Amino acid sequence: MKEVKSSFHVSCKNCGLQKVCFPTGLNREDVERLDNIVDRRPPLKKGVHLFQAGDSFNALFAIRAGVIKLYSFTDNGEEIVHGFYLPGDVLGIDALGSRMHQYNAMALDTTSVCTLPFEKLNELSENIPNLSQQILNVISKEVLDGRMHSELLIRRNADQRVAQFIYNMSERHRHRGYAGSEFRLSILHRDVAVYLGLTPETVSRILAKFHADEIVTWKKKEVFIHNMHRLQDVIGMHHECEKQTIDR
Amino acid sequence: MKEVKSSFHVSCKNCGLQKVCFPTGLNREDVERLDNIVDRRPPLKKGVHLFQAGDSFNALFAIRAGVIKLYSFTDNGEEIVHGFYLPGDVLGIDALGSRMHQYNAMALDTTSVCTLPFEKLNELSENIPNLSQQILNVISKEVLDGRMHSELLIRRNADQRVAQFIYNMSERHRHRGYAGSEFRLSILHRDVAVYLGLTPETVSRILAKFHADEIVTWKKKEVFIHNMHRLQDVIGMHHECEKQTIDR
């Protein structure tokens, strides 16, 4: 092992996110081939854009560390937050049709990203059948995510939205091998409010209530879920069986 | 011309929806090849399901005539309407990842559908480069549609939602070569309400107001837009330039 790679040069093979990210269901050899087309760059600093609406599309991006906010603006300049992308998530699907990014992607914290040049990915998928299905999976996740977001906005009151958001984040962390009841979340309450279609004031009041009720505490950037059971009760979940992988 | 084909046997080549549907950007010969894999069946009667959540996925569907409602239910049994599919629209994207339909698709009126077996479509797309991009376009449209739905739900009040819905329907009809200011819409107000995250009562009141203000009349299944300008004003649109293709 003669080359010492810095942390942002971890290969797919050695990446802990394989189960969440792209290579799911690929064999060792194919992961190697995927690895060869991946372009890794120094981390993005907080507040920097990975891409912006109007940028031409060249590649999909897989998050290795950090958080990315995908957002846009309405005609009258109000911000819309479409989602938050965690390590293992794939970003850039919005540009697949028009070959131009439709939304803005901003790092909310120091964020490392793997770049997957789309042309090379396509060439590769001609030889790796599982890969094209994998691409469909990633896209499909994006579609379902949008639908779940709509569902949240239509049929849930403010309490339920906030509870569902925290619960989803918990599941996503758990799915990545972290503790589901205690994690760091570098997302402003303000951004969560916009994502949930609420005002920052409302979110603040609800978090205060959850804290007082000893359900969840979210102070600074640390989330503690004190009572998962009651959190699920707020959402209206039936919690017979513990498992259920909801992602983004 | 020795074989007389009934109306639901129109070939892609002779279909008026080419610009809206799949074959966009394919040459004459490729359309022919696509045509050969398309499976056409007798129309679905009102209330019949094209597919239901849990059905295994075999094919994408292109609407030739009629309307399809895509919907599901929340954990506590409330209906969620994800969208309405008009002639030229492609349905079934929700199943691309899991190979199983996630939602229910019901005909709201007598509806003709072209079935595009997915395996055959994939084989074909290996030889027709434009076709795979075309598939991406269709998927991408689905993603963007979901995001636009969310945007509607987050940042618009009831008046604006109803106005936007009618305006979008108008654009979609216009895009298909029909009059944009006067069209038939076989969608229950109740379903629109669910789609917009409102109650039927609210939608009813708003439509009454739009009628009284001589902006839009929607009685029975006929929509008349009396004043497109004021409709756009309700939405908050800037209407310098008339064009802008918003689809679904």
Next chain:
DNA sequence: CGTTACGTTGAAAGGGTTCAATCCCTGTGG
């Protein structure tokens, strides 16, 4: 011609927003 589901209209209640003041954390510069 009756039944059923959809649509309409009214009045009251409630959940979330709005507006405004204050607090608090972080980062910056003296």
Next chain:
DNA sequence: CCACAGGGATTGAACCCTTTCAACGTAACG
């Protein structure tokens, strides 16, 4: 090292839009 600035978070009170509940009207279907 401390003071200050600025953006985000918090808290309170009034308001308003949408929902809810209930009653009635009406269109479609057998």
